[in-house]
Structure formats: structure tokens, C-alpha cells
Amino acid sequence: MKKLLYSAFAYMVIGVLSGLFYREFTKGKDFTGFTQLAVVHTHLLTLGFIVLLIVLVLEKVFALSGSRLFSWFFWTYNAGLVLTAAIMVVHGILQVDGATDVSAAIPGIAGLGHILLSVGMVLLFLALRTRLFGTAVTHDADTQAALAG
DSSP: OHHHHHHHHHHHHHHHHHHHHHHHHHHHTTOOSOOTHHHHHHHIIIIIIIHHHHHHHHHHHHOGGGBHHHHHHHHHHHHHHHHHHHHHHHHHHHHHTTOSSOOTHHHHHHHHHHHHHHHHHHHHHHHHHHHHHOOSOBOOHHHHHHHHO
């Protein structure tokens, strides 16, 4: 539960700081117009802070970490979010600096980040299912003993 709490807090801090960076960077470069930097903070606050707070509540109620799938969810989802936010920052900085022709790798990496986020969400629902319906995909000793008879 601590890693969920600390992760949610970290995303909240980074999300707020990314909004500050967007405002100051575009103002410093005298940039007007749309840039990916404008939505980095909302992605981090929503997908990081709010989603992980909801997962924290689910963990408290259903002991999600009792499922082996929970660890897979946690690391896959966080890798996807960090990758997505990082590439958005890179793309946003390039936009502000006036780059008109960005590498095709940027949308490809962003797509990979979104795929990891999606896989993470599927793993979250599978972990939730194992805790709700008691399938044997758990590492919790009490649950395994109860299922064994």
C-alpha cells in the first residue's frame, strides 16, 4: 500500500511541476499556440495521481496485492505512464523550439507508452477479478490455504 501512496504523491508533485514548467517555458520562449506540454500535467494528475488513489482504495478494500497480477499491473502501468509523459515533454519542447518535422519515433514511442498503460489496466482488472472471485492466481498464504481445502 505504501508504494501506491508514494507513487500517487510523486505523480501529484510531478504533475503540478510539469504545469509550472509548461507555463514558464512557453512564456520564456514567447510561444503562443498548442504544444504537447499543455497536456502533460493533466495526464500525470489524472493517470498518475487520481488513478493510483483509486487503486489505493481498491487495495484497501480488496487486498489487490494478494494477486500475483497486481505487481505486473503496478510496474507495467507506471512504465507506460512515465514513457508517455516523457515523450510528451520531448515532443512539446520540440514544438516550442519550432521543430516542424519531428521524427516518426516520437509517435511510435508515445504509442508504446499507451499500449503499456492499456495492458496495465487489463492487468488491474484481472487482479481485481482474482480478489473478487477467489481464483487461485494469488500469492497470499491464507488465501492459498483456504483454496487448498
